[in-house]
Amino acid sequence: MTNRDRSGQSLVTSRIGLVADAVLIDDDTDVFALVEGFPSSRIDYVVCDEAQFMSVTQVDHLARIVDESGLDVFAYGLLTDFRSKLFDGAARLVEVADEMHRLQAVVLCWCGRTAFMNARIVDGVMVRTGDVVAVGDTADGPMQYRALCRRHFVAGREVSRARLWARIPCVL
Structure with missing residues (x-):
């Protein structure tokens, strides 16, 4: 299941x-009733994407x-x-x-540190105000998200992808 996938x-x-x-x-979906409504022979486990958008009741x-159902539930999303x-x-x-696990894929800030903060960039400027939920494929639009380490998130510093690649030396 998903809640507010970028595709809509x-x-x-x-x-x-x-x-x-x-x-x-x-927001109004009764997740327990939804899963209970499926034939039990069709569900081996439940996967929830964009779990951060679920309500407290849904969690x-x-x-x-x-x-109660004995099914494993895997919930994925941002903290x-x-x-x-x-x-x-x-x-x-x-x-x-x-249990809680960070995904094995390590996301790096432009400086090389582990990135776990989600900066919103609007027209090239990092912003800290606005609607909490802005869903859509924002990769190439006026609003983008960039993963930053805490230091650069707090400082409000992000570097464009072009500058990022210029900072990585190529060693063969």
Whole structure:
């Protein structure tokens, strides 16, 4: 399932072009009832993308699915928004999850440090105000997101991709 995928459709999509069918939920979806409504022979586990956008109640539904249905639930999403504040859904996931793991893919800031802050860049300038949720494929538009280390997030410094590549030496 997904909530607010960038495609706006019943899909899980990635910026590199991967696409998978999904059940689209919204803020009013009873996630427990949704899963319970599927024939049990059709569900081996539940995968939730964009879990940060789930409500606290929906995250509690996920825990209930694990506890009452015996299904494993895998929830993927961001912890913090562009202001470095926890999303409500992410905060509740941290509170009730049996396990938490950062993805194995290491995302690096332009300086080479581990990047775990999500900077919103509007017309080339890092912003700290605005609607918390801005969904869509923003990779090439006036609004973009960049992963930064805490130091550069706090300082408000980001470097364009062109400058990033210029900083990486090529050693063969």
